[in-house]
Amino acid sequence: MPETSEPPKLYPDLELAADIHRALCGDGDAKEIKAALVENNAFKMWDSVAEMGLKLGSKSKDLEKKAGEEIKELDEKLAAAKESGGETEIQEIQFSKANVLAKHGDFEASNAIYAEIKAEKKVSSGKKIEAGFGEARNMLFANLGIGKLMEEVAEYCKLGGDWDKRNRHATYLSLHNLRDREIEKAADSMKAGVKTFNAEEVISFKEFCKLCTIASIVTASRSSLKKDIIDCPEVKAQLGNDPEGEIVLQVARDLYDGTYDGYMRGIVKLTNVMERDIYLKTHSNYIVRELVVRGYEQFLRSYQSVTLANMSEAFGVSKEHIDSTLSRFISANRLDVKIDKVNGVVERTERGTRGKGYEGIVKEGDKVLNKMARLSRVVDV
Secondary structure (H helix, E strand, C coil): CCCCCCCCCEEEEEEEHHHHHHCCCCCCCEEEEEEHHHCCCCCHHHHHHHHHHHCCCCCCHHHHHHHHHHHHHHHHHHHHHHHCCCHHHHHHHHHHHHHHHHHHHHHHHHHHHHHHHHHHHCCCCEEEEEEEHHHHHHHHHCCHHHHHHHHHHHHHHHHHCHHHHHHHHHHHHHHHHHHCCCHHHHHHHHHHHHHHHCCCCCCCCHHHHHHHHHHHHHHHHHHHHHHHHCCCCHHHHHHHHHHHHHHHHHHHHHHHHHHHHHHHHHHHHHHHHHHHCCCCCHHHHHHHHHHHHHHHHHHHHHCCCCEEEHHHHHHHCCHHHHHHHHHHHHCCCCCCCCEEECEEEEEHHHHHHHHHHHHHHHHHHHHHHHHHHHHHHHCCC
């Protein structure tokens, strides 16, 4: 039987981006990163990483020379293909060149080739989708937003995207949503994608499950958290034997089980996990706040009133801490309770039901008024 060659590795390596981020946070090995950059002839990436503040030592002059030789070889192949080859061969070499440029860290030049591929009328929708994914990897590595690009890829998917490409698009989009703090959108997309994950070129399955779990703890319903995360075989397999993964999974279990003291301790550990994560670091304070609100809200839902002392005992923190954090959340209209400081009691308020119902009526009324205004304009014309 003929040998089947492995598909080329797709660049840039986003696991390397995560390693660089962790090293900058003081939790990584600069020597391993340096070795990876040397192996990839990543002379441009070397400069950008050094500018971030990671100490790599002196850069070998051979890096740029070897990178240039790789590009020169591809340019010669491309010239020959344009002279005597077919369109398919030309496209393959263009993809190879864009991929190698991404490996070097020359994202601008790489994206210029991907844009050229997408602009060609004879290029199939499938190839345009792959070019869009290539651009997205470059932009994710450079910490740039890919929202508009993913909208473009979605249109290509409508024209000719197969099952594989649609699933991969959902993964890329979920990572964009996380970076854009659209956590609920990311969670919904990731929960749906756990069973069909196929985008190892942009994130490992283990990391995907970790991010999916964190996003779900923040936004998913209690029943979804149980079904889609805690009892999900794929999630348990990926996170169960991983130190960080076990921390994340235990926070989900503690919230579901109502083990609030363990939940609060877990949030502290989870903060360290998020600080080391390239997608979540900038949102870690926000997520911690949302997790605390969620824990309080779930606990208080079971009571018409509860003492600060009982709540303090349940969450394993001081009464003063409960008092101060509850006060902040009440002021921000995040919790429908009030604190009776004289008697040391937290009581649910009517606003939780009547207020929300009133807000719903107002919103519906606004919609009706807007429709009437549009209708009156049409009648006047």
